Amino acid sequence: MRIEPLRAGFGATIQGIDPAREADASLRAALQDAIDRHAVLVFPGQRLDTEGQLRFSRIFGELQPTLAARRDGAAAAGPREVGSIGNVDALGRTVGAGERQRILQLSNLLWHTDEAFSVDRGRYTFLSAHVVPPEGGATQFVDMRAAFSALPVREQNRLLLLRVRHSLAQSRRLAGTPALAALEEDRFPAVWHPLVHAAADGRLALYLASYACAIEGWNDDDARREIDRLMAAATRPELVLEHRWREGDLVMWDNFCTMHRGTPFDDQHHRRQLRRTTVSESGARARRTALTAAA
Ligand SMILES: [Fe+2]
DSSP: OEEEEEETTEEEEEESOOTTSOOOHHHHHHHHHHHHHHSEEEETTOOOOHHHHHHHHGGGSOBOOOHHHHHHGGGSOSOTTOEEEESBOTTSOBOOTTSHHHHHGGGGGSOBOTTTTSSSOEEEEEEEEEEOOSSOOOEEEEEHHHHHHTSOHHHHHHHTTOEEEEOHHHHHHHTTOHHHHHHHTTTSOOEEEESEEEOTTSOEEEOOOTTEEEETTSOHHHHHHHHHHHHHHHTOGGGOEEEOOOTTOEEEEETTSEEEEEOOOOTTTOOOEEEEEEEEHHHHHHHHHHHHHHO
16 A cells, blocks of 8 residues: 655545455554544545445444435435435436535535534545546545644633534525525534544644534624634635545545535536445444454
8 A cells, every 4th residue: 555645744645455345454454544644535546336435434434324314214315324425316317406415515515524513423434436527526625633733822722622513504504505404403403512622643633614603601703703713714725635536536534633625516517426425433433442452
């Protein structure tokens, strides 16, 4: 396995492995070390099928059912752990402008970390590209360890013990889809998470997302200003790592030390189809415990 860093300490391209094949213990350990260090891993041109993506994702822990599967139950198409990102649905049909899948995905254009609105958050996300548009439709990342360490020490100390409320409805409102917010508010109640936590490499990281809507003990205006200020500082253009998809690429990232967003594309004229799987926070923890016990 060859690791080629994309930026100093953030993002790497992995060559020389075949994610479609069973990984032995030493490859698993090397991959875990690579994601802990680099936070975003790009595996170019893998062309994984759904089974291959499920198997590779499970190296890092148990997967969580997609939001669509949890919301729609049996009505959701395809395996419960595989999400469709883009404007092609699970059956290969292009989704029209006013259709639900398109509207639901407007939130993906906002900086976020996956499933921050859940008690059991998304830990590792895997995206594979099946159809990519000629322009746009990239995925951008920022390093939330770097975002925290760039703050003055006095400010870091001030943030250490804060807790932030995350709600799916907040992201729906920011994306301009308040009707969805109203629908989902009761189904997915907001949750509290620490604003600062230790990332896998031991460094402290900010944990923020478009879902962030309140700070414990703060009034609404002050909290909104503080969240917006921290989000803006973390996502300054010079900090952004952009992955421009080519068909067959697989990218994975650690949601506990990054934020990401999709970039727009001409979805009236072009197709974009990515498949997503996500290892849950509890799944990743259980996996790590098992690895430590075996070592
Ligand atoms: Fe996402």
